Amino acid sequence: xxxxxxxxxxxxxxxxxxxxxxxxxxxxxxxxxxxxxxxxxxxxxxxxxxxxxxxxxxxxxxxxxxxxxxxxxxxxxxxxxxxxxxxxxxxxxxxxxxxxxxxxxxxxxxxxxxxxxxxxxxxxxxxxxxxxxxxxxxxxxxxxxxxxxxxxxxxxxxxxxxxxxxxxxxxxxxxxxxxxxxxxxxxxxxxxxxxxxxxxxxxxxx
Amino acid sequence: xxxxxxxxxxxxxxxxxxxxxxxxxxxxxxxxxxxxxxxxxxxxxxxxxxxxxxxxxxxxxxxxxxxxxxxxxxxxxxxxxxxxxxxxxxxxxxxxxxxxxxxxxxxxxxxxxxxxxxxxxxxxxxxxxxxxxxxxxxxxxxxxxxxxxxxxxxxxxxxxxxxxxxxxxxxxxxxxxxxxxxxxxxxxxxxxxxxxxxxxxxxxxx
DNA sequence: TAGATTGTTAATCGATTAACAATC
DNA sequence: TAGATTGTTAATCGATTAACAATC
Numbered sequence: 001x002x003x004x005x006x007x008x009x010x011x012x013x014x015x016x017x018x019x020x021x022x023x024x025x026x027x028x029x030x031x032x033x034x035x036x037x038x039x040x041x042x043x044x045x046x047x048x049x050x051x052x053x054x055x056x057x058x059x060x061x062x063x064x065x066x067x068x069x070x071x072x073x074x075x076x077x078x079x080x081x082x083x084x085x086x087x088x089x090x091x092x093x094x095x096x097x098x099x100x101x102x103x104x105x106x107x108x109x110x111x112x113x114x115x116x117x118x119x120x121x122x123x124x125x126x127x128x129x130x131x132x133x134x135x136x137x138x139x140x141x142x143x144x145x146x147x148x149x150x151x152x153x154x155x156x157x158x159x160x161x162x163x164x165x166x167x168x169x170x171x172x173x174x175x176x177x178x179x180x181x182x183x184x185x186x187x188x189x190x191x192x193x194x195x196x197x198x199x200x201x202x203x204x205x206x
Numbered sequence: 207x208x209x210x211x212x213x214x215x216x217x218x219x220x221x222x223x224x225x226x227x228x229x230x231x232x233x234x235x236x237x238x239x240x241x242x243x244x245x246x247x248x249x250x251x252x253x254x255x256x257x258x259x260x261x262x263x264x265x266x267x268x269x270x271x272x273x274x275x276x277x278x279x280x281x282x283x284x285x286x287x288x289x290x291x292x293x294x295x296x297x298x299x300x301x302x303x304x305x306x307x308x309x310x311x312x313x314x315x316x317x318x319x320x321x322x323x324x325x326x327x328x329x330x331x332x333x334x335x336x337x338x339x340x341x342x343x344x345x346x347x348x349x350x351x352x353x354x355x356x357x358x359x360x361x362x363x364x365x366x367x368x369x370x371x372x373x374x375x376x377x378x379x380x381x382x383x384x385x386x387x388x389x390x391x392x393x394x395x396x397x398x399x400x401x402x403x404x405x406x407x408x409x410x411x412x
Numbered sequence: 413t414a415g416a417t418t419g420t421t422a423a424t425c426g427a428t429t430a431a432c433a434a435t436c
Numbered sequence: 437t438a439g440a441t442t443g444t445t446a447a448t449c450g451a452t453t454a455a456c457a458a459t460c
Contacts, residue, residue, distance in 0.1 A: 007426080007427075009426095009427075010427095011406055011409050011410075012402075012406050014405070014406070014409070015399075015401070015402035015405040015406055016386070016402065018405070019384055019385070019402070020386070023361075023385070033440085033441065033442090034441080034442075035441080040386065041386045042386060042388065044428075044429065044430095045441095046428075046429055046430070046431090047427090047428065047429075049441090049442065049443060049444085050427095050428080050429090050443085050444085052443090053442095053443055053444070057442080057443070058442095059441075059442055059443080060435085060436055060441080060442070061434070061435045061436045061440075061441050061442040061443085062435070062436040062439075062440050062441055062442075063436065063440080063441075063442090064440085064441060064442080065442090077409065078405050078406075078408055078409050079408040079409060079411060080405050080408055084404070084408060086404075093303070093306055093307065093308075094303070094307065097299070097300070097303030097306075097307075098400075100299055100303075101299065101300065101303075102299075103384070103400070103401055104400070104401065104404075107401050107404075107405075109401065109404055147411060148404065148407065148408075148411070155229075171410075171411055172404075172407035172408070172410070172411060174400060174403055174404060174407075178225055178309070179225070179229070180222070180226070180246065180247045180248060182248065188407045188410055190403035190404075190406065190407060191403075192398060192400055192403065193221075194309070194310070194380060194398055195221070195309055195310065195313050195315065196218075196221035196222065196225070197380055197396035197397075197398065198290070198292075198310075198313075198315050198354065198378075198380060198396075199220070199221040199224065199284050199286050199313075200217055200218050200220070200221055200284075200396065201354065201378035201380075201394045201396060202284055202285040202286055202290060202354075202378070203217050203220070203283065203284050203285060204217075204377075204378070204394055205285060205353060205354070205377055205378060213450080213451075215450095215451075216451095239416085239417065239418090240417075240418075241417080250452075250453065250454095251417095252452075252453055252454070252455090253451090253452065253453075255417090255418065255419060255420085256419085256420085256451095256452080256453090258419090259418095259419055259420070263418080263419065264418095265417075265418050265419080266417080266418070266459085266460055267416075267417050267418040267419085267458070267459045267460045268415075268416050268417055268418080268459070268460040269416080269417075269418090269460065270416085270417060270418080271418090415460105416459100416460085417458105417459090417460085418457105418458085418459080418460090419456105419457100419458085419459105420455100420456090420457090420458100421454100421455085421456090421457100422453100422454090422455090423452105423453085423454080423455095424451100424452080424453070424454090425450105425451085425452070425453085426449105426450090426451080426452090427448100427449085427450080427451090428447105428448080428449070428450090429446100429447085429448070429449085430445100430446090430447080430448085431444100431445085431446090431447095432443105432444090432445090433442105433443100433444090433445100434441105434442085434443085434444100435440100435441090435442080435443105436439105436440085436441085436442090
């Protein structure tokens with residue numbers, strides 16, 4: 001059964017399934033089951049089958065799932081069977097670390113434009129380009145038809161930058177600034193906040 | 207009403223509340239309400255009141271919450287009214303960026319021991335110490351009584367490193383490696399996976 | 413006092429889980 | 437065939453939300 005409205009929380013688990021399947025495929029394993037995946041991911045097997053059932057039927061009774069087939073199907077569902085261009089805003093310590101990190105482009109996410117407000121930083125080179133002034137953001141991002149962005153500026157600047165990105169028609173933002181962004185409902189935001197994760201865990205430490 | 211078992215999902219929202227309250231306090235605001243907080247955080251006001259009610263009564267009818275008082279109470283609840291020592295495992299690009307990032311220590315999380323497996327990297331200096339060989343992890347972390355750790359090694363090494371940390375009696379792990387860790391139930395794990403966040407958002411981009 | 417906002421209850425909503433017929 | 441595992445249903449469980457008496 002495909003169709004209707006798939007819960008957001010289910011979508012959030014698909015990348016995790018994809019990660020595990022990619023690992024299994026790299027290890028040369030041909031078949032797997034919801035039970036094995038569940039064990040790898042510390043998730044119930046019923047949940048995995050239920051999640052997948054939102055998108056179709058991918059397995060066979062008795063034998064389970066073909067690893068590479070299911071991997072490819074989930075890639076397709078998530079639209080990661082293609083490359084994506086990203087804008088990066090903020091080229092301080094954090095922004096540079098992000099730009100330098102190999103994990104994005106190996107998964108098809110390419111940072112093709114970088115912006116900063118500091119005149120000292122503007123013009124510095126990254127990958128195959130140069131850091132642009134944030135004043136040019138709207139025009140450049142619009143012209144390049146970039147639809148995803150990473151925000152790595154101080155909290156105080158994050159909302160302003162976000163407003164510019166939205167004006168440039170960006171539809172998805174990965175926000176590293178420790179602040180909740182206000183965006184229209186058609187814009188998606190995800191948050192990276194390591195400190196919040198640590199603070200959550202210290203609750204459980206006596 | 208305090209006591210019983212507070213849902214994990216509620217604990218996860220406390221750092222977000224704390225962040226907003228800290229911001230309000232810095233802006234010099236003396237009082238706030240669940241409605242105002244809800245607006246700032248794009249959360250329902252009833253949820254905020256319900257969440258807080260797990261821990262006690264912090265507000266006053268008619269006037270709401272005193273910002274600095276509520277901030278301090280949440281800090282106390284989360285155990286972030288003290289400093290915490292962390293071990294960092296992995297001093298590659300990512301590990302160095304983490305070690306260099308100022309956002310941890312400004313919130314009371316101090317990286318006091320760093321480990322790596324590469325002989326080229328061992329001995330390099332960071333902050334006020336030097337990178338140690340991962341073979342010394344168990345002894346050093348035990349001796350220093352470190353109870354939280356950050357894992358920033360390649361996926362293939364993450365489970366081994368985790369096992370060592372658990373042997374050293376670490377109770378909370380912030381994992382940057384793109385792999386689900388297997389840990390006993392008394393050990394807490396949080397995951398940072400920017401690629402998974404991006405992959406979740408591309409689902410919604412046609 | 414009148415207005416505002418809390419803490420809490422009860423209703424709603426949604427997600428997880430167990431169980432099993434279907435079938436490879 | 438016998439054993440294994442799917443996809444799905446129905447039950448359970450838990451979280452969110454609306455409403456409101458209490459009260460500052």
